[in-house]
Amino acid sequence: MHSVKFPRIAVEALAWAILWVVVLAILGGGLESPFRFLRRLGPLLVGIVAVVIVNATVLLPRLYFANRRGWYVVAGTAVVVAVALILQYGFVPDRAFPIQFGRGARPRGLGTATLRYLLPLATAFMGSALIEVMRYASYRERQAVQARGEQLATELKFLKSQVNPHFLFNSLNNIYTLTLLQDEKASESLLRLAGMLRYMLYDSETERVALGREIEYIRNYIVLRRLKDSRAMDIQVDLDESRPLLPIAPLLLIPFVENAFKHSRVEDLADGYVRISLVTSAAGIVFRVENSVPVTPSPADQTGGIGLENVRKRLTLLYPDRHRLEVDHGDHHFIVTLQLELV
Structure with a gap:
């Protein structure tokens, strides 16, 4: 099976987090109060990093690359939704979505803020999955080329003999x-x-x-x-x-x-x-x-x-x-x- 190098996955997760810092800063005016913005954005960044790492180190190797892709879709969806709910109701219950700086009680149901959490989490999840699948396909292609080369060398040696x-x-x-x-x-x-x-x-x-x-x-x-x-x-x-x-x-x-x-x-x-x-x-x-x-x-x-x-x-x-x-x-x-x- 294709080996997963954790340092590379960690860097990839950090890159997704930085990407969403830039996007949300532009959309929510985070450049005006950068320290406050980053403090409020901290839980979401942790969620993005967690989703990418779990996806690359657990779900993809054990489900997708093991040809259990239906279970991969179910498990991936569950992870993204679970992290979104935790971010909405678990970390800072007196705050709304990070780019909304006003205070107020959160709705008890699955509200708009929860759906907004899904967008960066799902994007990071699917983007990291796409990168790893392409990397895996390249790995398998290299394996196939190497195996083909070895087979050709063996066959040619036999034919010349x-x-x-x-x-x-x-x-x-x-x-x-x-x-x-x-x-x-x-x-x-x-x-x-x-x-x-x-x-x-x-x-x-x-x-x-x-x-x-x-x-x-x-x-x-x-x-x-x-x-x-x-x-x-x-x-x-x-x-x-x-x-x-x-x-x-x-x-x-x-x-x-x-x-x-x-x-x-x-x-x-x-x-x-x-x-x-x-x-x-x-x-x-x-x-x-x-x-x-x-x-x-x-x-x-x-x-x-x-x-x-x-x-x-x-x-x-x-x-x-x-x-x-x-x-x-x-x-x-x-x-x-x-x-x-x-x-």
Whole structure:
């Protein structure tokens, strides 16, 4: 529950009392006899302070914020009326309402003076209630934003963890084979793999990275995938690196590339292919990945699609109303086109 700080409530109650001192002084000529006026006004000011404090520390937390708002209205009305009656008949029975300085017996019933007490008391009560309700709504909104932020952070971390890591182990096996053959590509491939691991473990923990780092990761991935087959596979890559400093969420584009290699059967030199292109502008990118679709689906094709679904969720969370994702799934091709506003 929203905590109530008594010093703040006391200051607020004092502010309402001062407000009514000014109002009644103007209406009742209190500026002509200020000391006498304040002495006569003292009980009313005590009543205003009491009403505000009881409302903020008792009624609002225990009734209104506890969703017992009908009881809150009844209890609030009772408090205001009770304080008005006490002021009218309990403190100074020989005086009328403070701005009426004449003496005289008070009426025995609920008279005009009692109704006049209700105006400042009710105003202070409802005004303090409005302030506290707005403060409470702001508090709940901050709580919701914080909870949403924590939820987004957790979900994004989970989604990024779903980036398929199995190719790393395949790359290690391929590099090991190169070392046995004493191939000069072994050391270069190992450096590429180390760079990819560093990007996945450290750079991806940040909210945004430079587009150039994401492109470098994609290029390293493609180079390592080529190690799987020494033949000239049909892989075409055209990545625009003219704006490497554009900010982008890390590991956002690689799932499209992973899916393309996973489902294209690019090792089929006759029919398999992968096409990857990236075009940048001052405000964003257009990323397009196309791959062949084998006539006979493989087991990987039957279990695929998780990476693409993860990217959809990440795009919705990170770039709401700032992206457009189109998927064209034909009989012999699969095309994904992502238009993304980055700045």
